[in-house]
Amino acid sequence: MRKMRVYIEAGSEAFLKRLADIFTAVAISSILAKGRFDVALSGGQTPRPLHRLLAISPYVGRIPWQKTRIFWVDERCVPEEDENSNYGNAKKDFLDRAPIPGRRMHPMDGTLPPETGAKAYERHLKSAFKGNGEKWPAFDLVLLGLGVDGHVASLFPQAEIREDESRWVIAVKGGMPRVDRLTMTLPVINHGKTVVFMVSGKTKAPVVKTVLEHRDKHLPAARVNPKNGRLLWVLDQEAASLIQTDTKIILNN
Ligand code: 6PG
Numbered sequence: 326m327r328k329m330r331v332y333i334e335a336g337s338e339a340f341l342k343r344l345a346d347i348f349t350a351v352a353i354s355s356i357l358a359k360g361r362f363d364v365a366l367s368g369g370q371t372p373r374p375l376h377r378l379l380a381i382s383p384y385v386g387r388i389p390w391q392k393t394r395i396f397w398v399d400e401r402c403v404p405e406e407d408e409n410s411n412y413g414n415a416k417k418d419f420l421d422r423a424p425i426p427g428r429r430m431h432p433m434d435g436t437l438p439p440e441t442g443a444k445a446y447e448r449h450l451k452s453a454f455k456g457n458g459e460k461w462p463a464f465d466l467v468l469l470g471l472g473v474d475g476h477v478a479s480l481f482p483q484a485e486i487r488e489d490e491s492r493w494v495i496a497v498k499g500g501m502p503r504v505d506r507l508t509m510t511l512p513v514i515n516h517g518k519t520v521v522f523m524v525s526g527k528t529k530a531p532v533v534k535t536v537l538e539h540r541d542k543h544l545p546a547a548r549v550n551p552k553n554g555r556l557l558w559v560l561d562q563e564a565a566s567l568i569q570t571d572t573k574i575i576l577n578n
Pocket of ligand 1: 367368369370371372398399400401411469470471472476477478479500
């Protein structure tokens, strides 16, 4: 049975602390269980303060960075120096500041032609997870943002929702900025062991309600449903403001 939990935090400090605590706890428990922590990061603005928090005390000293491998859920097809590069921003925010060996970072290449980049990352994932005895990569932690239109990663509602299991990474166009993008597909996300939606701000309140209360399957975000893992939603009060009280109780039981 799917395990899901919704945390509603008062204020940005508590919101970020919740996320940083989840990151740290999953890192430590994964390393204790299998000697390694595999995390997939999303782009956009929401994760940026979290990334900056992970690079400072006490978190920077608690996370076993040497045993952490960092992957990306999606990327915009721009060079790393571009302000829209998810990898470039994560580097500025924490990867260049925390003691993470370069070989532990596994960015998507945003400079290749999109389809070539998608296939290259798919091959890269296959080789990085080879030997785990499973058909799919099982990320210990997948961090996701939520778009106001219900997109997740770079899987947009107006595009065909690819759930076929033949592709791990695809090239798509959409979102803002309107550039080509590379994105993991839903089956890869849904094989994550802990999958976390991070959502803050009033503008996201309507879509949070639609996804959590109505489970509208036209929205890619409503199709995030880890097969064997747990799904956590970390919301601030503004993002959670339209969810009915009854729903909040049901979601947390
Ligand atoms: C990206 C994303 C995307 C993002 C949402 C939310 O690279 O654009 O991974 O899915 O998480 O659009 O973005 P914000 O956090 O900026 O609202």
